[in-house]
Amino acid sequence: TDACLGAIDAAGALNAFVHHTPDMARDMARAADARIKAGDAAPMTGIPVGIKDVFCVRGVPSQAGSRILQGFTPEYESTVTQNLWNAGAVMLGKLNQDEFAMGSTNESSCYGPAVNPWRGPDGAQLTPGGSSGGSAAAVAADLCLGATGTDTGGSIRQPAAFTGTVGLKPTYGRVSRWGVIAYASSLDQAGPMTRTVRDAAIMLGAMASADPQDSTCADLPVPDFEAALTGDIRGKRIGIPREYRVDGMPDAIDALWRQGAEMLRDAGAEIVDISLPHTKYALPAYYVIAPAEASSNLARYDGVRYGHRATLGSGDGITQMYENTRAQGFGPEVQRRVMIGTYVLSAGFYDAYYNRARRVRALIKRDFDQAFAAGIDSILAPATPSAAFPLGSGDKGDPVQMYLNDVFTVTLNLAGLPGIAVPVGQDAQGLPLGLQLIGRPFEEGDLLNQAQVLE
């Protein structure tokens, strides 16, 4: 814990931690020490971790990277973090992220962007990805031994791929969403970001639980994910979806994908070409459903109950207070999504956009169901269409171009499936590249076991 606290201080330029809790960390480390001496240690006991800002931690500012939650210190604890503390993990602080987890570069954060510890060939600063950019940067720079992330459309897997770390998005419902500040509730899922697949297995085991506080959380026992890491994947059937071979995919990604398939084949898996025909509709469906749910979830930030409130002029009424608060508190990306979401949910356009996107979502899920019913155990695909891009791309670029980067990640959120990004190779500039394995629902142990072959 002391080593991590020192490393965090020394790595301030990465802007990974946005709130430090050194006193809490030392107290928890001491308690963990006592627990270890008493012979009562769990696998996470004494392990220092960072927590994405979107998780409510009692007594610690929790803003989800947003100005509108300035001054909000929750009086309750998210189930995920409570589970981690019960397991003996040590809280180092809150990690940077895109505002309300909307983004792919960490640049929509009210704290400014986190920075990737990897540098471009000319020394250029790179984005660690997003929205869990602070988590990825912190794990890659050894500021913590693991971090929590959340993944609504790729926010665990994309930053993991951009920083050469491991990121696991569990099955929807494996991990409780209680106390996790909501983006799009039918897609959001928390998961671990770590250096190795084994660490991800251990950390998922500590984070997951059934939870009556979250009615979408599955009432299932949490298996021993680490015990599933046998290294034996003989006879597994791993699908290569032809629709993921998108136009303009860089050669390095294509080569990496083939290399990953080779590694799995060498370990005894059977590689099978498969088709997921509705893949091309996933991005548009995601960028209707996610903003729709976001516009509804973010309606609660009205200046009355939480965080920031605009100061009023003498003649201003409550409507003016709402408007000013939201105009000041939400950044441009969040405002854009609230507007998109409100539009697609409006009476005149509900059927044309929102209902149609829901039907597309069902078809995407059916594609995966059919592949699994045909005996496929997992699906291998790239995690991202490129390596990490320069810092500033998100701010300057066209938002639609940025949305297109989520092409490989959003499908499984729509289908509720688990997926893991594993660092497998490098591009010509030496930057890390990741592959993604998509698993059967609630079979994260099996997925982790197959993913370990790619490390």
Ligand code: GLN
């Ligand atoms: N980049 C995606 C988005 O902006 C993913 C975000 C996420 O998974 N939280 O919606």
